[in-house]
Amino acid sequence: MMGEKTPFDEMYNPDGSVREPYRALSEWLDEQPDKALALMQTDAEAIFRKLGITFAVYGSEEGTEKVIPFDVIPRIIAANEWRRLSKGIEQRVKALNAFLYDIYHRQEILKAGRVPEKLILNNEAFCPQMMGLEPARGVYAHIIGVDIVRVGPDEFYVLEDNLRTPSGVSYMLEDREAMMILAPDLFQKSKVAPVETYPENLRRTLESVAPENVRGTPNIAVLTPGIYNSAYFEHSFLADQMGAQLCEGPDLFVDGGKVYMRTTTGPEQVHVIYRRIDDDYLDPLTFRPDSMLGVPGIFDAYRAGNVTLVNAPGTGIADDKAVYTYVPEIIEFYLGEKALLNNVPTYNCTDEDQRAWVLENIADLVVKEVHGSGGYGMMVGPTATKAQHAEFKKKIEARPDNYIVQPTLNLSTCPTHINGDVAPRHVDLRPYVLVGDEVRITPGGLTRVALKKGSLVVNSSQGGGTKDTWVLED
């Protein structure tokens, strides 16, 4: 198994020499006096708390707002590495959007038998109300986060595609902001591609997918469930950076098939809604009738082509963990190209032989619930207990279609500040992609780091932190 080898270290070669992209960082680390990193860490904490960059932790009364730990040592990606990655990402998001269009129209890929019909049509994430609908510019997923891990110098794997409401982009931007305050000297030594253009690109992307009948500059709103949502900070941050209106459900209403917001001077039409509310809660008339978060009638306005919803309802079918295994197939079907980025090999537990093998080797494997997220409902074999192995074996036997199983990937490590020292910790990467009149990929993305020694789980809800991510320019 891959898990038995030493993980790929992004900073050091196996002989102990420093890899080229990390040269300036390595020198800078050597120059730092004792305790400098610890002091930076304290300053960073204060910056984030004061800015209110928090996420809510559900269920606990006291201290419901937490600051995600920020690591002061940046993660660095060389220019040529990034070129490869971004080409692969662009290919992927184009294919996934083509797939969504097809699934909600002629369903050719199903007819061709390349993706099983049952997997799509019986899927909770499939949204029959979207059938036959023509979204502006044919785009379904406008804002995408692709989770990528690295296991070797030239080996990258896509862990999952996030096409519903990928979060974390505000951390990417604030991590950069904090890093520029904390280590300006390190920036001077390096040529780092800017990420600050993201909000402007987001605005351009949203404007470009306004309904075709809109004259002049479209009105754009970010729709949030409100201040008690765990990602509220990000919602307000993005609205602020774009100069867009931040709305809650009750701020909007539908009249005559159009969406309006209630302003100080009366109703004002809204043309593009970047919604951070899940499909189910978007419109009590079309989806869950008990939802108070959304806007009654908004889906009809969308169907009538008077408003653009970003991302479109029903995009979740393309980031379903079971559909994930077909993405290389999907790329070939629509683009006639081979996938540039690898999928993680995934075992199909509904196949009897594969299931038998999985059950036997469970201690070496990662098991994920098909609809799980945030690191919940998963088991990492090598670090789990025997009891957990047994528990998941039973679960798989009971509902083989509810789980996907993958080998434990030996995620690469980056130098990380741990209690005044620097130690390698496992990382992943979530680059952010915008799809409108063109595909715009922000260089870098959000690096998440597992702060616990040896841990492979990087989710913030599981004690992970974040790092500023530097893509070097040539």
Place this chain on the structure above:
Amino acid sequence: MKMLGRTAQNLFWLSRYVERAENMARLLEVGYRMSLTSRREGGASEHLVSMMQAAEVDEGFDAKHDVADVDTVARYMMFDPDNPSSVYSCLEAARTNARSVRTAITTDVWESMNGAWLDYAQIKPRDVRGAKLLGLLQWVKQRSHEFRGAMLGTKLRDDGFSFLQAGNFVERADNTARILDMKYYVLLPRATLVGGDLDIQQWTLILRAASAHRAYRHVYHDRYKSENIADFLILRSEMPRSLAHCADFVKQNLDNLGRLYGRKADCQDAADSLLSMVQNTDMEAIFGHGLHEFLTEFIARNNRVTEALSESYNFY
């Protein structure tokens, strides 16, 4: 960009709550100082009671406490989440409002508000008993100044600014009227003492509550006299906490909104009515009519400004 009615409402109440937190601190300071001058048995103080009556929190207090001594009153006024006007409740509400309108306030305004709330939420009531209380009251006032400074120094002079300013001055007018009214509650049972040493001392404390005891000397060059002090806090428009000054600012900001939106709104009439109360009168007339009656009418007209504003600009 058009402003949501909810945003306008949140801005208005954001600055109202900050101003209210400051004024609760001022009121408590007066009540506390007054209570030091005349102790009653068991530590209970009628001054503290009248202070709570002025703030209209006395009923809520009575429901929870038997004795109104410095400790129980301070706790109720400063930290009790069940008291919607406590400094704790005000700062929390202000911070919640600020969070809701992050896109309509500057980073500096947000940071001052967020910082004030985070720091205040850390304070343990038992650590600010006795002599430490005045220090905390001072701190609350300073954070309010910081908030206002950030707002004045960084906020675009747009409609949002006028909603913030309107909230600020509507609340301040309300509080100054209440601070003055406290004198009525304190003195009513012993009207014979008017003009006596105790009377003057109490008026002095009221001036102090409005941070106006030094400014008074500069304006009147005279010893403390009740009619001068009332004049200072009611009619003198150069005094930033006077009713005249507040009413003038409320009107200015509502007129400003009318200009920005290109139409005259009903709330401007309500503001005119408030201002006329302090423009077409003098202290002789006010005392003749009755100070308490005058203040009660002023508070009612001030409340009407808020109602009219809510209707004119679609608060919901």
